Amino acid sequence: MSLVRRLTDGVPPRALWALGFLLAGLLVAPAVLGKYGLSILILILYFAYVGQAWNIMMGFAGQLSLGHALYAGLGGYVAAGLFFHYGIGPWAGVFAAVAAAAAAGAIVGYLGFRFSLAGVYFALLTIAFSEFTRLAFDHWPWAGGSGGLFLKVDATVDVWNLRGGPLLFYYLILALAVGAFILCRALLESRLGRYWLAIREDAEAAQAVGVPVLRSKMIAVVISAALTALAGVWNAFYYNNLFPETAFAMGRSIEITLAPIIGGLGTLFGPVVGAVVLTGLGEVFTDASEYFQIPGMKQIFYGLALLVIVMYRPAGVWPWLAERLGFGERRP
Amino acid sequence: MKERPRLTRRGLGQAAAAGAALIGAPLPLRHAFAQSGPANLKVALLLPTSGIQALIGQACRRGADVANDVMADMKLPVRLEIVNYDTESKPDVARTQAEKAIDAGAHVLAGAFDSGQTIAIAQVAEQRGVPLIVNIAAAPQITEQGYKFVVRNFPTAPMLITGALALHKEIFKVSGTTPKTAVLMSVNDTFGTAMINGIKALFPRLDMPYELVDTISYDPAAKDLAVEVAKAKATKAEMLMPVSRLNDAKLLVQEMVKQRWEPMAVMNPGAPGLYEQDFLKSMGKYGDFMISNVPWLDPKSAMTQALEKRHLAKYPNDQLDLNGGFTFEAMLIAAQAWMTAKSTKPGDLMEALRKTKIDQHVMIGGPIQFDAKGQNVNIKASAVENLKRKPTVVMPLESAAAPLVFPMPGWNDKRRT
Numbered sequence: 001m002s003l004v005r006r007l008t009d010g011v012p013p014r015a016l017w018a019l020g021f022l023l024a025g026l027l028v029a030p031a032v033l034g035k036y037g038l039s040i041l042i043l044i045l046y047f048a049y050v051g052q053a054w055n056i057m058m059g060f061a062g063q064l065s066l067g068h069a070l071y072a073g074l075g076g077y078v079a080a081g082l083f084f085h086y087g088i089g090p091w092a093g094v095f096a097a098v099a100a101a102a103a104a105g106a107i108v109g110y111l112g113f114r115f116s117l118a119g120v121y122f123a124l125l126t127i128a129f130s131e132f133t134r135l136a137f138d139h140w141p142w143a144g145g146s147g148g149l150f151l152k153v154d155a156t157v158d159v160w161n162l163r164g165g166p167l168l169f170y171y172l173i174l175a176l177a178v179g180a181f182i183l184c185r186a187l188l189e190s191r192l193g194r195y196w197l198a199i200r201e202d203a204e205a206a207q208a209v210g211v212p213v214l215r216s217k218m219i220a221v222v223i224s225a226a227l228t229a230l231a232g233v234w235n236a237f238y239y240n241n242l243f244p245e246t247a248f249a250m251g252r253s254i255e256i257t258l259a260p261i262i263g264g265l266g267t268l269f270g271p272v273v274g275a276v277v278l279t280g281l282g283e284v285f286t287d288a289s290e291y292f293q294i295p296g297m298k299q300i301f302y303g304l305a306l307l308v309i310v311m312y313r314p315a316g317v318w319p320w321l322a323e324r325l326g327f328g329e330r331r332p
Numbered sequence: 333m334k335e336r337p338r339l340t341r342r343g344l345g346q347a348a349a350a351g352a353a354l355i356g357a358p359l360p361l362r363h364a365f366a367q368s369g370p371a372n373l374k375v376a377l378l379l380p381t382s383g384i385q386a387l388i389g390q391a392c393r394r395g396a397d398v399a400n401d402v403m404a405d406m407k408l409p410v411r412l413e414i415v416n417y418d419t420e421s422k423p424d425v426a427r428t429q430a431e432k433a434i435d436a437g438a439h440v441l442a443g444a445f446d447s448g449q450t451i452a453i454a455q456v457a458e459q460r461g462v463p464l465i466v467n468i469a470a471a472p473q474i475t476e477q478g479y480k481f482v483v484r485n486f487p488t489a490p491m492l493i494t495g496a497l498a499l500h501k502e503i504f505k506v507s508g509t510t511p512k513t514a515v516l517m518s519v520n521d522t523f524g525t526a527m528i529n530g531i532k533a534l535f536p537r538l539d540m541p542y543e544l545v546d547t548i549s550y551d552p553a554a555k556d557l558a559v560e561v562a563k564a565k566a567t568k569a570e571m572l573m574p575v576s577r578l579n580d581a582k583l584l585v586q587e588m589v590k591q592r593w594e595p596m597a598v599m600n601p602g603a604p605g606l607y608e609q610d611f612l613k614s615m616g617k618y619g620d621f622m623i624s625n626v627p628w629l630d631p632k633s634a635m636t637q638a639l640e641k642r643h644l645a646k647y648p649n650d651q652l653d654l655n656g657g658f659t660f661e662a663m664l665i666a667a668q669a670w671m672t673a674k675s676t677k678p679g680d681l682m683e684a685l686r687k688t689k690i691d692q693h694v695m696i697g698g699p700i701q702f703d704a705k706g707q708n709v710n711i712k713a714s715a716v717e718n719l720k721r722k723p724t725v726v727m728p729l730e731s732a733a734a735p736l737v738f739p740m741p742g743w744n745d746k747r748r749t
C-alpha cells in the first residue's frame with residue numbers, strides 16, 4: 001500500500017476535503033490577515049506543533065512529561081549558540097540542536113523507564129531535569145548566562161540564516177506543524193504506534209504479550225524531544241533572544257501541555273483544536289481586559305474557561321467536535 | 333444500529349460561525365478601541381500589568397496615567413492618547429500586543445520594563461517602522477543591535493553598577509567614614525546573577541576602597557535566610573551589599589535584627605527591594621537608614637514636584653518610585669518628539685527623537701538626549717536613603733532632599749522611631 005493510501009486509510013472523504021481546505025486556507029492566510037492576525041496564527045501553529053510533539057509522549061505512549069521546556073530550550077540554545085559564536089546557520093545547527101535534545105530525552109527516559117518511574121514520579125523527574133538545566137545555563141558564559149543570549153537582528157530576508165520577518169517564520173512553523181501532523185499519523189499507523197497504545201492502556205499487559213516496553217517508550221521520548229527541539233530552534237530565531245529563566249521555565253512546559261489536553265489527548269487534531277481554542281480565548285480575554293482596563297481579568301476568565309472546558313469536555317474538544325462534524329476520529 | 337452523525341449544511345454553518353466568533357471576537361473590540369478618541373499622537377504603552385511582573389508593571393503605568401495632567405501643569409501644549417496593552421510578563425504576548433497596537437494605529441510604542449519583552453517589541457517596531465521608547469530595560473544588547481527605531485531612557489546594567497559603585501565612594505567621602513570590608517548577598521535569579529557577575533567584572537577596575545570578603549547567593553523563593561545571614565555576619569564585614577528583590581529583602585533585614593548584626597551600612601549596588609513601599613511598611617523603623625544606589629526622581633525638579641502632586645492625588649496609597657518616573661519620562665519624550673516633528677509620521681517622529689534634548693524632566697541626571705545608538709547616557713545614579721519610612725535622595729548633593737545619615741544607626745538607636 002502506498003504511503004498516502006496508508007496515511008489516509010479509514011479517514012472519511014469529507015475529513016480529507018476539510019483538511020485540504022484548511023491547508024489551502026492556511027497557505028493564503030497571510031494575504032488576507034493583517035500583521036496582528038498573522039502573529040496570532042503563528043502562535044496557534046506554534047502551540048499546535050509543540051502540542052503534537054508532547055502528545056507523542058503523553059497522548060500516544062502515556063508518559064507524563066512536565067518538563068518539555070527542557071528540549072525546546074536546549075534546541076534553541078544549541079542552534080542559537082552555534083550561530084552566535086561560530087556563524088553556523090540554523091539549517092546546519094538544527095542537527096546539533098535535535099541531537100542534544102534527543103540525548104537529553106534519552107537520559108531522562110532511560111533513568112525514568114529503567115527504574116520504573118511512572119506517573120507523577122516520572123513527571124517530577126522531567127521537571128527536575130528542566131530545572132537543573134536552567135540553573136546550569138544561568139551560569140554558563142557560552143550561553144550568555146542569566147543575562148541571556150541575543151541574536152543579531154537583521155532587516156534583510158536571509159532564509160539560509162533564518163533572518164527575516166514574520167512571513168518567513170509563518171511558513172516555517174506551518175511546514176513544521178503539517179510535517180508533525182503527518183509524522184504522527186504515520187507513527188500511529190505503524191507497529192510502533194500500536195505498541196505505544198498498548199503501553200498507554202496497560203504497560204504490564206503489553207510486556208506480557210511481547211511488546212518491547214522500554215525500547216518503545218525510549219523511542220517515544222526521543223522523537224518527542226527531537227520534535228520539541230525543532231520548535232525551540234524556530235522560537236530562538238523568531239524572538240532572537242533566549243533567557244534561561246524563560247526558556248526552561250515551568251510555565252513554558254505547562255503551556256506546551258495545554259493545547260493537547262484541551263483539544264483531546266492522544267488525538268491527531270486535538271493539539272490543533274486546543275491551540276485554536278486557547279489562543280482564541282486568550283485573545284478574546286486580552287481584548288476584554290484592555291477594554292475594561294482591569295489588569296489580570298484575562299487570567300481569571302481564561303482559567304474559568306479552561307475549567308469549564310475540562311469539566312464538560314473531559315476527553316477534549318476535538319472528539320466531541322469530530323463526532324458532531326461526522327469526521328469520526330476515534331481516540332486510538 | 334446507531335446512526336452515524338452526518339455533516340449537514342446547518343451543522344457546518346454553526347461550527348464555522350462558532351469558530352469565526354472565537355477567532356474574530358477580538359476584532360470588533362479592537363476596532364472600536366482603535367477608532368475611539370481624537371486624532372492625537374497615539375502612544376501604545378506596553379507593560380506587564382499581569383503575570384509575575386504585574387506589581388512593577390502597574391507602578392510603571394501609574395506614571396503614565398498622570399502624564400497628561402502633569403504636562404498640562406507644566407504648560408506643555410500637548411495631550412497624548414495613551415492606550416495601555418498588557419504583555420502578561422511574556423515576550424510572545426509582548427510581540428503580538430505590539431503588532432496589535434500598530435494595527436490599531438499607534439504612532440509610538442513605549443515599554444516594556446523587561447529586557448526580553450522589550451526586545452520582542454523592538455523587532456516589531458523595526459519591521460513596522462514605528463518608534464519604540466524604552467522606559468525600563470537594562471540589557472545592553474537593546475541598543476547594540478543597530479535598531480533604527482529604538483531609543484532607551486534607562487541605564488544599561490553596566491551603567492547601573494558603575495554609577496552605584498561610584499556613589500559608594502562619594503558617600504564615604506562626604507561622611508568621612510569608609511568601611512574596609514563588604515559582603516555581597518544576592519538572589520540567584522537572572523537579575524541577581526547578572527549583577528554579581530557585573531560587580532565582579534567591574535570591581536577591580538573601579539578601585540573600590542573596600543574588599544569584597546564573600547559573596548553569598550540564595551534562592552529568591554527562600555523562606556528563611558538565617559543561615560545566609562549568620563554566614564555573612566561571620567565574615568565580620570563592615571558593610572552589607574544586598575542584591576535583593578522585595579520579599580527576600582524583608583527576610584534579610586528581619587534576620588539581621590534577630591541575629592543582632594549591625595554593620596556600618598546596608599547599601600545596595602543598584603537593586604530593588606530596599607526602597608519599595610511594601611518593604612518600608614513591613615520593616616517599620618528597621619527599614620530606615622538603608623541606602624539604594626539607583627536612578628531616582630529629582631526632588632528639586634519642578635516637574636517631579638508636579639508629578640508627585642498628581643500621583644498622590646490619583647493614587648494616594650501608592651508610592652511614586654523610579655518605575656513611575658521613567659514611564660512618565662517615556663511619555664514626555666513622545667510628547668516632545670511630537671511637538672518637534674509636528675507630525676505623527678513614524679519617520680518624522682524618529683528624526684525628532686534622535687534630536688531630542690529635554691532639559692526639564694523628572695529623573696536625576698543631565699538632559700534627556702540619545703546617542704547614535706539610541707541610548708540616553710546622561711542618567712545619573714543617586715543614593716536614596718530610607719528616612720522616616722520614605723526613600724529620600726541624599727546624593728548627589730545638588731539633588732539631596734535631606735542630609736545623608738552614615739554610618740547606619742544600630743537597631744536600638746534612638747534615631748529609629
